[in-house]
Amino acid sequence: MNDIQHAGVTSRFKIRIEEKTYVGADGTELTAIRDFVLDLKPESMTVLMGPSGCGKTTLLRVVAHLDDRFIGEVEVPTNTSIGFMFQEPRLLPWRTVRENIDLVAAPSFTEEELDRLAHSLGIADMLPRYPQELSLGLARRVALARAFSTKPDLLLLDEPFVSLDEKTADRLRRLLLDVWSARPTTALLVTHNAREAIQLADQLVLLAPRPTHVIAVETIDIPQAKRDAKTIDAIHKDLLKRYPGNFSSH
Numbered sequence: 001m002n003d004i005q006h007a008g009v010t011s012r013f014k015i016r017i018e019e020k021t022y023v024g025a026d027g028t029e030l031t032a033i034r035d036f037v038l039d040l041k042p043e044s045m046t047v048l049m050g051p052s053g054c055g056k057t058t059l060l061r062v063v064a065h066l067d068d069r070f071i072g073e074v075e076v077p078t079n080t081s082i083g084f085m086f087q088e089p090r091l092l093p094w095r096t097v098r099e100n101i102d103l104v105a106a107p108s109f110t111e112e113e114l115d116r117l118a119h120s121l122g123i124a125d126m127l128p129r130y131p132q133e134l135s136l137g138l139a140r141r142v143a144l145a146r147a148f149s150t151k152p153d154l155l156l157l158d159e160p161f162v163s164l165d166e167k168t169a170d171r172l173r174r175l176l177l178d179v180w181s182a183r184p185t186t187a188l189l190v191t192h193n194a195r196e197a198i199q200l201a202d203q204l205v206l207l208a209p210r211p212t213h214v215i216a217v218e219t220i221d222i223p224q225a226k227r228d229a230k231t232i233d234a235i236h237k238d239l240l241k242r243y244p245g246n247f248s249s250h
């Protein structure tokens with residue numbers, strides 16, 4: 001995947017959420033998000049980092065138009081295609097890997113593009129298999145392929161590498177960057193892993209505990225390909241120093 005293909009929509013996506021509340025299991029009304037304002041730069045990787053339970057997944061669902069019960073507005077260009085990679089792969093067990101991808105693929109997604117994508121993610125041999133035959137790491141690769149097969153103008157990723165061992169997670173983060181770099185699109189990823197955030201982000205957004213809002217936005221100008229362990233550690237130390245109460249030590 002050496003030829004760079006740009007996504008069709010290159011406008012900014014604007015998120016304005018005055019308030020998002022929901023009713024908890026005990027019947028209590030909880031406010032998940034309040035006074036949240038963020039613009040996503042076109043063809044950039046924006047990473048939201050915040051503590052568990054702060055409302056990151058809720059925010060992604062609002063942006064994806066899966067939840068419209070909030071006060072505010074999410075501005076996206078007309079005819080925007082949205083790809084969503086959930087925390088769990090959510091593959092249909094009665095369909096093969098190929099069929100799982102074909103179900104959501106964009107009409108213009110060709111067999112040649114599937115072949116290139118599958119080879120890039122190391123799942124070419126898995127296409128005729130069923131999800132129950134895959135390890136969690138392979139299932140996440142398939143979920144990533146499925147998200148890219150929609151040819152999204154906006155790609156949403158909800159802690160896509162959670163529960164994986166660090167070696168597997170690092171390999172998948174690098175695969176994500178390889179595939180994303182071949183077709184730059186506006187991406188929004190959430191995580192509570194500080195080093196993962198630093199490794200991936202063009203724009204790193206620190207979130208407050210619930211009700212969540214933006215604490216700070218940091219731009220990381222170093223290309224992702226040049227962020228080795230030493231560079232990531234240096235950025236991590238700097239952020240820990242400047243945001244001691246809001247930045248994870250992990």
